[in-house]
Amino acid sequence: xxxxxxxxxxxxxxxxxxxxxxxxxxxxxxxxxxxxxxxxxxxxxxxxxxxxxxxxxxxxxxxxxxxxxxxxxxxxxxxxxxxxxxxxxxxxxxxxxxxxxxxxxxxxxxxxxxxxxxxxxxxxxxxxxxxxxxxxxxxxxxxxxxxxxxxxxxxxxxxxxxxxxxxxxxxxxxxxxxxxxxxxxxxxxxxxxxxxxxxxxxxxxxxxxxxxxxxxxxxxxxxxxxxxxxxxxxxxxxxxxxxxxxxxxxxxxxxxxxxxxxxxxxxxxxxxxxxxxxxxxxxxxxxxxxxxxxxxxxxxxxxxxxxxxxxxxxxxxxxxxxxxxxxxxxxxxxxxxxxxxxxxxxxxxxxxxxxxxxxxxxxxxxxxxxxxxxxxxxxxxxxxxxxxxxxxxxxxxxxxxxxxxxxxxxxxxxxxxxxxxxxxxxxxxxxxxxxxx
Numbered sequence: 001x002x003x004x005x006x007x008x009x010x011x012x013x014x015x016x017x018x019x020x021x022x023x024x025x026x027x028x029x030x031x032x033x034x035x036x037x038x039x040x041x042x043x044x045x046x047x048x049x050x051x052x053x054x055x056x057x058x059x060x061x062x063x064x065x066x067x068x069x070x071x072x073x074x075x076x077x078x079x080x081x082x083x084x085x086x087x088x089x090x091x092x093x094x095x096x097x098x099x100x101x102x103x104x105x106x107x108x109x110x111x112x113x114x115x116x117x118x119x120x121x122x123x124x125x126x127x128x129x130x131x132x133x134x135x136x137x138x139x140x141x142x143x144x145x146x147x148x149x150x151x152x153x154x155x156x157x158x159x160x161x162x163x164x165x166x167x168x169x170x171x172x173x174x175x176x177x178x179x180x181x182x183x184x185x186x187x188x189x190x191x192x193x194x195x196x197x198x199x200x201x202x203x204x205x206x207x208x209x210x211x212x213x214x215x216x217x218x219x220x221x222x223x224x225x226x227x228x229x230x231x232x233x234x235x236x237x238x239x240x241x242x243x244x245x246x247x248x249x250x251x252x253x254x255x256x257x258x259x260x261x262x263x264x265x266x267x268x269x270x271x272x273x274x275x276x277x278x279x280x281x282x283x284x285x286x287x288x289x290x291x292x293x294x295x296x297x298x299x300x301x302x303x304x305x306x307x308x309x310x311x312x313x314x315x316x317x318x319x320x321x322x323x324x325x326x327x328x329x330x331x332x333x334x335x336x337x338x339x340x341x342x343x344x345x346x347x348x349x350x351x352x353x354x355x356x357x358x359x360x361x362x363x364x365x366x367x368x369x370x371x372x373x374x375x376x377x378x379x380x381x382x383x384x385x386x387x388x389x390x391x392x393x394x395x396x397x398x399x400x401x402x403x404x405x406x407x408x409x410x411x412x413x414x415x416x417x418x419x420x421x422x423x424x425x426x427x428x429x430x431x432x433x434x435x436x437x
Contacts, residue, residue, distance in 0.1 A: 001091065002088055003043065004048065004087060004091070004093070005040045005092075005095055005107075006092060007033075007047065007095050008080060008095070008096050011052075013098075013221070015222040016226075023058065027101070027220075027229050027230050027233055027258075028257055030257070031061060033058070035100035036102065037062075040095065040107060042104035044093070048067070048083045049062040049067045049068075049097070050067070050068050050069075050070050050079050051070065053070075074190060074191050075190030075191035075192055076190075076193035077192055077196070080179055080193060081176075084179065087172040087175060088172060090172055092169070093168065093169040094167065094169075094175075096166045096167070096219065098219050099165065099218070101232065101233060102165075106217075107167075109212075110124060113208055113210055114169055118206055121205060121206075121207045122207070122208050122210060123137075123164065123165070123167060123207065124167040124212060125137045125209040125210065125211050126162075127162055127211070133150040134150065134163035135164040136163060136164070137162040137209055143208060145201065146201075149194065151186075162211075168193060174203075178196045181199050215232035233258075237256040237260070238251045241262055244264060246264065248268050249269050249270060253270040254271075255272075255274065259278075261279045262279075262280045266281075266282065267285045267286070269288040271289045272289070272290050275292065276293065278293065278296075281296075284297050284301045286303045287302065290307045290309075291308045291309070292309045293311055294313070297315045298315050298316045298317045300317055301316070301321070302321070304321065305323060306324050308326040310328035310329070311329065312328065312329030313328060313331075314330075314332070316334035316335070316336060317334040318334060318335050320336075321338055322338065324340070325341065325343075326342075327344045330346065330349065330361075332344070334351040336352060336353045336354070339355075339357070340358070341357050341358050342357065342358060343360045344372075346372065347361045347371065347373070347374065347388075350394065352376060353374055353375070353377060354380065355380045356380050357382045359382070360386070361386045362388060363388045370389040373392070374386075375396065376395070377395045378393070381399045382400040383401045387404065390406070390408075392407070392408045392414075393407075393408055393412065394410045394411070397413040399415050402417050
């Protein structure tokens, strides 16, 4: 029997005050929608996303999943009904794209509860620290009796701590029938998805709630709630890293992305940020105030403090990247060092090579990028400027302050600077001339 997820993403997200569709705002380096799509794809056989008109950017983000357009925006039940042609047979669950952190495990629990056979409708619920404007879930004898939207709730009902998380699951035929029966009999004149609870009970079916943590089920409708969700996800990611054997010396200051991969026995110092696409191998140390994105750090490497690794960078075993060093699309070989104030872009740097302070690889000529290749056991003198495309051979030296525009053969020493000339007494003459003015 198939299971279908209908994700509602047609909301305008006016409280976000953004030209970007609400569900494309990121949590942990990934769009809210993509968090939910990833989790749902682990549980459901088919996913359909309901979006509003003129949401081309959002439609593209849903690929390869089909989308349907909700033109009238008459409420959540009306939105879900737009996808009825995709319900098929089996189970249908309705989710919200602005509830991005619902886990595959929790979605699976919802289907499992339905499979027990005593309920026609199952829903997700939570007990938030501040129930706020969430709809309240009313229960009796272990089953749900109704969901009351905050705007329609009495003071007594608003005091209830069990809140609706928005996700409902039922058999496809019943889901279709109940959605078609919803009426806009409420203060907003909208078709509420939550009315399915009353309709299910009226047709003789029990309704059950599955509880999960607030951090997992929280909805996001504003920038403040986006920040709260980010905080919740970061707490989860930090705990998972430490449980896996990673040392975080100040956990609350380290920020991960959804896909950060860190091996055991890695040490991460305070105020480190991991953007998407980072892999850290065992024994590495990421020192304070470093920023990493789209890079691979090898075992026993030392990064930072104040280092920046940009996409396409690979750091070899026991290599060192030091203070205020930036690497982009660069392979720093095993045991190589770039310890101070350097920019290495589009470069291949061999094992055990030392890159002196202030070195720059000039990789862009205004039209195209070019690569710099430095061999093994080379020594790049302080403040060298390597103008790509250029190659420095194995064991070669460039002297301090050199501008290297031609290839340097292996074991050669390159002097790419003007000859120094000292003029005796010239400084005193210069000062005297300036003093008279």
